[in-house]
Amino acid sequence: MSKSKSQEAIEREHRYGAHNYDPIPVVIERGEGVFVWDVQGKKYYDFLSAYSALNQGHCHPKIMKAFMEQAQKLTLTSRAFYNDCLGEFEEFITKFFGYDKVLPMNTGVEGVETALKLCRKWAYQKKGILADKAKIIVCGGNFHGRTITVVGFSCDADAKNDFGPYTQGFISIPYNNIDALEKAIEDANVAGFLVEPIQGEAGVIVPDEGYIAKAYKLCKAKNVLFIADEIQTGLGRTGKMLCCDHENVHPHILILGKALSGGTIPVSAVLADDEIMLCIKPGEHGSTYGGNPLAAKVSIAALEVLRDEHLPENAERLGKILLNELKSIKHDMIQLVRGKGLFCAMVIKAPPPPKGGSSRVTSLSAESPSFGGGGEASPSGGRGAIDVCLALKENGLLAKPTHKDIIRFAPPLIITEEQLMECIGIIKRTIASF
Ligand SMILES: Cc1ncc(COP(=O)(O)O)c(C=O)c1O
Structure with missing residues (x-):
């Protein structure tokens, strides 16, 4: 047969x-x-929905139109030169989410890595933490992607085992536990708190009401950056544009990915204000495809669809x-x-x-x-x-x-x-x- x-x-x-x-x-x-x-x-x-990368549905006509038009014109220039789309995207997305600056990358985990690097730079340049002493708090049950650094602070054996040695400088505390955060954040070397407002891969673990707001408040009080990984929860998935919006929290660093391109090409983005974002100078971070004109046009269309179609x-x-x-x-x-x-x-x-x-x-x-x-x-x-x-x-x-x-x-x-x-x-x- x-x-x-x-x-x-x-x-x-x-x-x-x-x-x-x-x-x-x-x-x-x-x-x-x-x-x-x-x-x-x-x-x-x-x-x-491709793990929430297809919030706008498959082959959304508006996103496909932007994709096709730009694909026939200019797809990649490298960041050695300017292109006529990136600035438009940067202005659009920063105004959309209320931040001074954006740093575009490709996959979600690159967005997470970018946020971690940004947090460390800020720790040394602004917070005054001594060289190589910065710590970032993460949560048990997290899923932030698959690089060695990120799996190093995962507690999922499948994601982590036999990939060591791991990157140092992370403290893991139980998710949805404010007391644990309050204790961990006492360490003066803590620079950031990385959290998913709902843990998606862990099985859609919704924390108690108020957890995100309380965590943000604690971070603010201790001069610690609240870093929200909204790669899966963001862009409308949970009933608000961002999941943090449910608790009126505006993260110091916001990480987006997945549906940012409406399921077309990998686009991620890290948003922050100048005080944080300008800690990274030319040559200190980047990506060949990050900020390419095709991604820029497609992402504008993807965000417009989320907004215009409510x-x-x-x-x-x-x-x-x-x-x-x-x-x-x-x-x-x-x-x-x-x-x-x-x-x-x-x-x-x-x-x-x-x-x-x-x-x-x-x-x-x-x-x-x-x-x-x-x-x-x-x-x-x-x-x-x-x-x-x-x-x-x-x-x-x-x-x-x-x-x-x-x-x-x-x-x-x-x-x-x-x-x-x-x-x-x-x-x-x-x-x-x-
Ligand atoms: C919350 C969260 N962060 C990061 C990632 C990693 O994204 P990517 O697979 O695009 O690297 C994912 C992917 O599922 C995710 O759900």
Whole structure:
């Protein structure tokens, strides 16, 4: 029997690509708005939105227009020269978010690295910390990307193990714990506090109301920079343009990425005022592609779409419906549901361990034939988060577990109420089938 197009594509990736991801067995060929189509022509709701890089939906016409127009004119000049787009983007984004300056990069983790470097420069040049003594506080359960420095202060064994030695100068405290911050910040060498206003990869961990505002206040009182990683939570996802807006906090350093380019090319940005940003001088930091004209034009369009189509407001309104509906599902597999805006998670209870087997919910190993392309149910009872996601896929909705037992639901913010209700129907029917 000849192989399906999907099988062929999956096997090819598996054969020639590094095994650093373990995708759901669906091969996507086309995307438009909230939908994607696989190579067999089957249509799905995209409920992951490329980890919130597609807040504006797939191939948004306005963003694509900006992309196509600029792509035919000028894509890259390097920062050895000026280009006629970067200044326009810089003015636009700084006014949009209320900062003096922006430093554009590409991937999210480069934005994080930039913020950390900026914080250290500021520590030595402005705060007066002695050379090489600066410390930055981070939170347990964080996810800020994949560089050696950043995985060095992760507590996720998969992200961290066997990548040492790690970068020094970070203090990890429990997330959502003001007392821990209050204690750690007493150290006069602390220069910054890096935090996700909601921890996305950890499983949409929403801190207590007031945590972000209290943390910001503490930082301000101690002359410590409050650095918000809004790469996943920002740009409308949680029902405000920035998640920090829920608590009226204006971070000293703001990191954006993902949806900043509406899912086209990697664009990240770090925003700060002159007092901080001008600590970095020519030659001290940069990136070949950072601030390229294509990124500049696409990002302006991506931000305009968020603003003009009121996507944060849509996320706020529809997010309430999504959360309430998910909470209303009664099933013994569901441990809990949480979220804010169109950023929700369902925690699936660990199934009982198979007789004589391991107690893991499922094997997500890239070496496992089940997940290298077969898409069969998990080996441990068929009731794990991965099994729910595989069933959702069959029913036309794409989502993927994070941390093996948590399903994140994060559709594009352009989703309509009617579409959302259809998706909720799919989720309800799928859960009921277990
Ligand atoms: C909060 C947060 N920070 C940083 C990153 C890293 O972004 P990138 O994968 O573009 O490097 C991510 C990616 O998921 C993220 O969610």
